[in-house]
Amino acid sequence: MNSIPLIDFLHLKSNDLDIQNHAIQKLDRACREVGFFYLVNTSIEKSEVNGLMSSAKAFFALPQSEKEAIDIKHSSNHRGYGKIGEEQLNEVNQADWKETFDMALDFPADHPLVKKYPGMYGANQYPQQSDIVEALQAYYVSAFEVSQVVLSSMAQALNLEANFFTRCFKDHVTVLRMIHYPPRPEVDHSNGAGAHTDYGCITLLLQDDIGGLQVKNVKGEWVDATPMKESLIVNIGDLMQRWTNDEYVSTAHRVISPESGVHRYSFPFFVEPDYETNVECIDSCRTENNPAKYDPILSGDWIQSRFDATYAYRETE
Structure with missing residues (x-):
């Protein structure tokens, strides 16, 4: 991997089947060979992006x-503010030098899924400022629409029905996160976010122009994912890698803290299906010589296990 491929969102949605099929094939190669790609010409309004950044x-x-x-510690379902050092993505490294805010869909306390899976479903903890909440909710809706087009394109690339993945997003646990990477302190703390893979299906990342995101290529080298104006960076998560029997790769990445006096902001949108989605090897991704590598697992069980491994407050004695 010498570079991160670029996919045109409008081509994925094109009514011209030749254009659409070419874009789907390009996306398929990116998912197999890199696990990352830039997505341009999305349907997200610039005003929504600016509103989110300001918020x-x-x-x-x-x-x-x-x-x-x-504080996220007050939330049973992992929503709210995470202070610096709360998360450690690289389990053998120092804690991440960042602060966060997480939100997802709101579910009322009497919803059956909240009672059944209180660690994943429930209400958000919002800031008091209504304009911040409105900006978060508007971007969430728009980013989700983009994610469903990407997942539909992936399904078609894998010779599946177009709704194979999207049908699993009725009561989904997709998370929008705001991240602030403050300038690193005088004592070296370059670990903005430790090397890790994402947990879910795909991640749509909006980032500012500061830079710092790095992706690990097939040679084990760290390659800069340089910010590109008016684009998202999309990457494959662990669930999708399991689903596709390692055909689509969940690639390690990390964030280097900004230099002195510089603040970085980014917004990953973690696309995660319904808790009870049974993630089992796709038929088109296994053969007699390449059997399923992973046991079936419920999506929510997998994601919750990863939260427990990376957040100190969720560790049990």
Whole structure:
């Protein structure tokens, strides 16, 4: 992998089947060979992107006490604010030098799924500022629509029905996260986010122009995922790799903390299906000589196990 491929979202949606099929084939190669690609010409309005960026700067500039009033530790379903050092993505490295805010779909307390899976379903913890909440919700809706087109294209690339993946998103646990990477302290702390793979199906990442994201290529070298204006970076997650029997690769990546005086903001959109989605090897991804490598697992069980491994507050004695 010398570079990260570029996919045109409009081509994936094109009514011209030749254009659409060419884009789907290009996406398929990117998923197999790299696990990352840039996505351009999406349907997300620039005003929504700007609103989200402004909201992140406003939220993370709030007094620490106000942010910690919605600390993720207060949430049974992993929603709210995560302070610096709360998460450690690389389990053998130092804690991440970042602060976060997580939200997903709101489910009322009396919803059957909340009662059954309280660790994944429930209400969000929102900041008090209504304009920040509105910006988060607007971007969530738009990013989700983009994700469903990408998943439909992946299904077609794998010779499946177009709705093979998207049908699993009725009561999904897709998470929008805001991340603030403060300038690293004088004592070296370049570990903005430790080397890791993502847990879900795919991730749609919006990032500012600061840079710092690096992707590990097949030679084991770290390659910069340089910010590209008006684009998203899409990567394969662990669930999709399991589903496709390693045909689609969940690639390791990390974030280097900004230099002194620089703040970085990014917005991963973790596309994760319904908790009870049975992730089992796709028929088109296994043969007699290449049998299924993974046992079937419920999507939610997998994701919750990864939360437990990377967040100190979820560890049990």
